[in-house]
Amino acid sequence: MSPVFEVEDLRRNFGGLAVTNNVSITLDKGDRVALIGPNGAGKTTFVNLVTGNLKPHSGSVRLDGVDVTRFNAMQRVRAGLVRSFQVTRLFFDMTPEEHVALAILQREGRSGRMFGGYARMPEVMMEVDDILSTLGLLALARKKVGEIAYGQQRLLEIALALALKPKVLLLDEPAAGVPQSDTARIERALAKLPADLAVLMIEHDMDLVFRFAKRVIVLSAGTVIFDGSPADVTRDAQVREAYLGSYANAGSIA
Numbered sequence: 650m651s652p653v654f655e656v657e658d659l660r661r662n663f664g665g666l667a668v669t670n671n672v673s674i675t676l677d678k679g680d681r682v683a684l685i686g687p688n689g690a691g692k693t694t695f696v697n698l699v700t701g702n703l704k705p706h707s708g709s710v711r712l713d714g715v716d717v718t719r720f721n722a723m724q725r726v727r728a729g730l731v732r733s734f735q736v737t738r739l740f741f742d743m744t745p746e747e748h749v750a751l752a753i754l755q756r757e758g759r760s761g762r763m764f765g766g767y768a769r770m771p772e773v774m775m776e777v778d779d780i781l782s783t784l785g786l787l788a789l790a791r792k793k794v795g796e797i798a799y800g801q802q803r804l805l806e807i808a809l810a811l812a813l814k815p816k817v818l819l820l821d822e823p824a825a826g827v828p829q830s831d832t833a834r835i836e837r838a839l840a841k842l843p844a845d846l847a848v849l850m851i852e853h854d855m856d857l858v859f860r861f862a863k864r865v866i867v868l869s870a871g872t873v874i875f876d877g878s879p880a881d882v883t884r885d886a887q888v889r890e891a892y893l894g895s896y897a898n899a900g901s902i903a
């Protein structure tokens with residue numbers, strides 16, 4: 650099986666410093682991979698490079714066999730490379746149902762003026778219900794986003810990404826800012842993601858990383874220093890050394 654996502658020798662410098670230093674990563678269909686690394690390792694920069702929000706200085710990104718390196722962000726989304734939305738981009742006066750319906754209509758290239766009529770489109774409503782139930786949000790479908798808990802707003806970000814029918818889903822810290830009591834909800838939702846979707850998750854919560862990921866990639870100072878099983882990552886000498894300098898994470902990886 651050829652990989653659905655292939656990043657090869659991706660490089661980006663900021664002021665002479667290689668923040669992404671010839672990074673190569675491949676994902677197969679159905680992969681569940683966590684990308685971790687100390688603060689400043691280059692995780693967010695990597696996501697911005699592969700989503701087309703930042704231009705690499707060299708290297709390539711292939712999606713399902715198509716070279717998308719020169720695609721802009723929107724073209725990459727259309728090709729199936731989707732990152733979860735940010736809570737700051739949700740509309741607090743709109744409902745989860747409206748958000749997901751809008752995303753589906755956008756995917757289908759239907760006119761914005763038809764938006765009000767989505768309730769009369771049974772195929773759209775069925776898909777909305779399906780996606781909201783995957784994320785455990787069905788009971789909140791018609792509440793205002795401003796009235797639902799932060800953890801559930803973060804799940805809605807993932808719902809919106811799913812509505813775009815991705816082949817590869819990038820999740821940038823889905824549990825960040827979510828109270829510990831709500832992370833189980835996120836974990837349950839992640840477990841229900843479509844089986845053939847390839848998922849790359851950046852996450853600091855190591856409990857979540859270990860429960861979710863079948864493979865862990867560690868980035869340190871812009872370089873991949875580990876790509877292997879969750880069982881091996883904590884034993885890896887280079888990984889331990891990379892985290893030693895980072896007080897915040899030293900305890901969680903040890």
Ligand SMILES: Nc1ncnc2c1ncn2[C@@H]1O[C@H](COP(=O)(O)OP(=O)(O)O)[C@@H](O)[C@H]1O
Nearest residue numbers: 663664668686687688689690691692693694695
């Ligand atoms: N636009 C930018 N200009 C200059 N330096 C940047 C820029 N964006 C990120 N950096 C630097 O790149 C490094 C990696 O940052 P980042 O990708 O945010 O790391 P992470 O997400 O792993 O914490 C940091 O040293 C950061 O200061």
Ligand SMILES: [Mg+2]
Nearest residue numbers: 689692693694
């Ligand atoms: Mg970051």
